[in-house]
Amino acid sequence: MSALTAIFSMSGALLAAALAQAGSGAGAASSAAAAAEVVPAAGIGLVHYLVVSAMVFTLGIAIIIIRRNAIAVLMGIELLLNSAGLNFVAFSRYVAKDGIDGQVVTIFIIVLAAAEAALALAIILNIYNNLNTVDVDEADALKG
Amino acid sequence: MTGSGIFNQVMFWLFAVMAVAPGFGILLAKDIVRQAFWLLLSLVGFAGLYLHLGADFLGFIQVLVYIGGILILFLFGVMLTYRMDVPLKEVKGWGLVFPGIIAGILTASALLYVASRTPWNAAAKATAPTVSAVGSRVMSTFILPFEVISMVLLVALIGATYIARRKEDKGRSEE
Amino acid sequence: MTNPFPLEEVRCILPVLLLFAAATAVLIADLFLRGWNEPASGPPKRLLPMLSILGAGAAGFFLWRDWGSAPAVVFHGALRADAFAHAMTAIILLGTLLTLVTTAAYLRRHGTEHGEFYALILYAAGGMALFAAANNLIVLFVSLETFSLAVYILAGYFRDEKRAVEGALKYFIMGGLASGFLLLGLAFLFGASGTIRLDDLGRSPIDQPLFLAGLGLSMTGFGFKVGVFPFHSWIPDAYEGAPTLVTGFMSVTVKTAGFAALVRFVLELSRQAEAGPALAQVLAWLSAGTMIFGNAVALVQGSVKRMLAYSAISHTGYLLIGLVAAIAPERGGSSAPVVFYLLSYTLMTFGAFAVLGSIGQDGPENETFEAFHGLSQRRPLLAFAMLVFMISLAGIPPTAGFWGKLYLFREAVYAGYWPLALVGILTSIVSVYYYLRLVVVMYMQPAGEGASAAPAPGWGAALATAAAAAAVIAIGFFPQTLLDQSVASIQAAFGAR
Numbered sequence: 020m021s022a023l024t025a026i027f028s029m030s031g032a033l034l035a036a037a038l039a040q041a042g043s044g045a046g047a048a049s050s051a052a053a054a055a056e057v058v059p060a061a062g063i064g065l066v067h068y069l070v071v072s073a074m075v076f077t078l079g080i081a082i083i084i085i086r087r088n089a090i091a092v093l094m095g096i097e098l099l100l101n102s103a104g105l106n107f108v109a110f111s112r113y114v115a116k117d118g119i120d121g122q123v124v125t126i127f128i129i130v131l132a133a134a135e136a137a138l139a140l141a142i143i144l145n146i147y148n149n150l151n152t153v154d155v156d157e158a159d160a161l162k163g
Numbered sequence: 164m165t166g167s168g169i170f171n172q173v174m175f176w177l178f179a180v181m182a183v184a185p186g187f188g189i190l191l192a193k194d195i196v197r198q199a200f201w202l203l204l205s206l207v208g209f210a211g212l213y214l215h216l217g218a219d220f221l222g223f224i225q226v227l228v229y230i231g232g233i234l235i236l237f238l239f240g241v242m243l244t245y246r247m248d249v250p251l252k253e254v255k256g257w258g259l260v261f262p263g264i265i266a267g268i269l270t271a272s273a274l275l276y277v278a279s280r281t282p283w284n285a286a287a288k289a290t291a292p293t294v295s296a297v298g299s300r301v302m303s304t305f306i307l308p309f310e311v312i313s314m315v316l317l318v319a320l321i322g323a324t325y326i327a328r329r330k331e332d333k334g335r336s337e338e
Numbered sequence: 339m340t341n342p343f344p345l346e347e348v349r350c351i352l353p354v355l356l357l358f359a360a361a362t363a364v365l366i367a368d369l370f371l372r373g374w375n376e377p378a379s380g381p382p383k384r385l386l387p388m389l390s391i392l393g394a395g396a397a398g399f400f401l402w403r404d405w406g407s408a409p410a411v412v413f414h415g416a417l418r419a420d421a422f423a424h425a426m427t428a429i430i431l432l433g434t435l436l437t438l439v440t441t442a443a444y445l446r447r448h449g450t451e452h453g454e455f456y457a458l459i460l461y462a463a464g465g466m467a468l469f470a471a472a473n474n475l476i477v478l479f480v481s482l483e484t485f486s487l488a489v490y491i492l493a494g495y496f497r498d499e500k501r502a503v504e505g506a507l508k509y510f511i512m513g514g515l516a517s518g519f520l521l522l523g524l525a526f527l528f529g530a531s532g533t534i535r536l537d538d539l540g541r542s543p544i545d546q547p548l549f550l551a552g553l554g555l556s557m558t559g560f561g562f563k564v565g566v567f568p569f570h571s572w573i574p575d576a577y578e579g580a581p582t583l584v585t586g587f588m589s590v591t592v593k594t595a596g597f598a599a600l601v602r603f604v605l606e607l608s609r610q611a612e613a614g615p616a617l618a619q620v621l622a623w624l625s626a627g628t629m630i631f632g633n634a635v636a637l638v639q640g641s642v643k644r645m646l647a648y649s650a651i652s653h654t655g656y657l658l659i660g661l662v663a664a665i666a667p668e669r670g671g672s673s674a675p676v677v678f679y680l681l682s683y684t685l686m687t688f689g690a691f692a693v694l695g696s697i698g699q700d701g702p703e704n705e706t707f708e709a710f711h712g713l714s715q716r717r718p719l720l721a722f723a724m725l726v727f728m729i730s731l732a733g734i735p736p737t738a739g740f741w742g743k744l745y746l747f748r749e750a751v752y753a754g755y756w757p758l759a760l761v762g763i764l765t766s767i768v769s770v771y772y773y774l775r776l777v778v779v780m781y782m783q784p785a786g787e788g789a790s791a792a793p794a795p796g797w798g799a800a801l802a803t804a805a806a807a808a809a810v811i812a813i814g815f816f817p818q819t820l821l822d823q824s825v826a827s828i829q830a831a832f833g834a835r
Binding site: 062067076105112123125126130137138 | 175190205229236237270293297312320324
Binding site: 270322 | 343413417476487488491522
């Protein structure tokens with residue numbers, strides 16, 4: 020099962036990488052005449068940030084699905100939040116009326132991520148302490 | 164900062180690789196400590212991307228709060244549970260694969276759609292130091308979520324101390 | 339510069355402020371009472387539930403005073419205090435009050451009565467009330483995290499029990515995944531329109547592909563939260579692991595808050611002409627899938643708690659019908675039945691969990707169907723209340739659940755989605771089997787080996803259960819007033835829909 024999901028998420032990430040090429044190429048080709056003086060064809064634009072964000076998001080999901088250690092899964096969640104935050108800042112800079120709203124959103128996201136991480140680590144510590152007192156093989160009281 | 168300069172492009176690609184590549188590290192690393200340091204690298208990459216986008220205050224917040232706070236928290240977690248993994252046997256399993264695949268397809272197709280349909284040459288706005296702008300925005304438009312977030316932190320504080328507290332004696336509540 | 343925190347707008351969030359204040363007061367009172375709690379359940383400890391009930395009651399009072407006031411967008415567009423938000427806050431407060439009244443004796447029975455429990459319930463309720471009124475993407479996310487974090491802890495409240503804490507961790511991870519999807523979706527919506535205000539999102543010019551991508555991703559996030567079919571996998575485990583009454587609180591209030599935000603979100607965003615029909619189509623499929631899956635799996639459960647968990651999933655499917663009807667292209671339907679259904683759902687589901695929590699200590703042995711054998715002889719009133727809740731959940735007249743389903747199916751037909759109504763009726767018929775199985779076991783089987791001890795439920799639990807059962811029957815006989823209120827709340831908030 021993890022092999023399957025690994026293949027799937029790798030292909031997702033690779034797809035994102037391929038899109039980076041296609042997206043920048045197509046965008047530059049279609050409206051190069053109109054906007055050539057604004058952003059040179061080889062410059063860094065919105066699509067680059069979106070692709071970085073999408074790749075990190077895909078990787079985050081892959082980590083959540085594949086890794087079995089609770090702390091690693093938590094790291095996956097942190098990556099998800101970070102990729103969303105990057106999107107907010109990038110859109111804020113390229114699309115929104117002024118560039119501040121998205122930055123404020125991302126600051127809020129960082130604070131919430133801190134709160135989530137503290138809580139999750141407390142739950143994990145609790146499980147770990149319970150594990151120490153009982154048999155590891157019985158670590159799943161719940162049935163799937 | 165965004166634009167044509169070779170230096171800027173090099174910086175972008177450096178930070179982008181720094182943000183993305185550690186994801187594979189976390190995915191594949193055998194050791195939880197290594198994963199934590201991969202995460203550190205990724206977060207630094209994100210901070211760099213924020214700076215590259217002209218969000219200077221946010222970049223420093225990312226370094227201070229995420230790397231200085233959250234990552235240290237992770238390392239504490241790693242240290243405290245170092246003797247064995249906290250396994251998640253039952254969170255895994257086929258129950259997650261289906262939504263995971265749907266979710267992944269959604270993400271990928273959303274990206275495909277977006278990348279193919281959007282005119283990508285939207286002009287970037289000029290950048291300026293953002294500290295005072297962000298500060299006054301938080302204190303005006305976003306005053307309500309700013310106040311509510313204090314409640315979130317309080318809830319997390321109460322909850323973390325409650326859940327992680329030692330086992331209580333039967334018959335009486337804790338001292 | 340304008341006043342950043344206009345005091346005259348505080349009136350609109352007074353219920354929320356009172357809930358937060360009561361929660362903090364409970365925490366402080368708990369600190370002072372700690373040195374003074376011999377015996378553990380003496381009068382001082384009784385103060386905490388009293389204080390929290392008082393806080394929730396005061397919030398309800400100020401909500402009632404504001405009832406029917408004109409819609410107002412307050413705090414720089416952060417919140418929209420309208421009739422729909424009021425109605426949803428009222429349902430959330432009802433669930434909260436039922437929980438607070440029921441739990442004191444239950445916690446004492448399990449020897450874990452701490453001030454944190456009441457405080458977290460109140461913090462969660464405050465966050466949900468904000469979530470129901472959120473009008474910008476930040477408030478939406480911040481209030482979501484407020485109540486989610488509180489509910490994660492409540493799910494693991496029995497911190498020495500392995501299944502509780504593991505259930506909490508699973509819930510947390512799935513919740514984190516949901517937050518990630520929701521947040522990425524919100525980022526795309528922000529990118530598509532350049533605004534973070536929900537009411538502007540539906541009206542401003544948008545970038546089509548980005549908007550649809552954001553809509554899809556954020557609907558996935560909401561889907562995880564309310565337990566729509568392909569994203570439901572955390573529900574049975576989290577529901578089974580949590581303390582029974584917390585499960586009741588979760589299944590009732592989290593679903594109400596989730597649907598409150600979902601209805602607002604979907605109705606505002608479907609003002610964009612291209613978004614509505616596509617969204618209706620997707621939601622219709624999700625709704626049908628959720629109804630079929632939830633009811634089919636509930637059939638084969640051996641544990642009453644898991645059966646109720648899958649039944650909660652199936653009810654999410656029924657509720658989605660209301661959303662589909664409201665945004666269907668023909669625009670004949672309304673989402674008013676969602677309000678009605680959420681109220682009946684709150685009463686009957688919390689009542690069922692309250693009975694389950696009353697028949698014995700928490701644990702797998704008291705959650706089997708065998709534990710209910712012969713309950714009608716041991717606790718006739720409790721068994722009768724359970725009978726009322728079960729026939730209401732199954733949608734048999736004359737109960738609130740019957741009218742709720744009827745109104746939902748009727749709206750589906752009005753909106754031209756009659757196959758959806760057909761699926762709803764067929765799955766309801768299937769659900770009669772597993773709900774009435776419990777009734778048969780209670781009334782026709784003699785108490786056997788595994789029968790529960792069924793201790794005296796305590797006055798609080800008895801009061802809440804009786805009130806819920808009475809309300810279910812009363813709504814069953816007089817549904818019209820409530821339906822009028824639901825229609826009025828939707829119309830006052832969103833116009834015709």
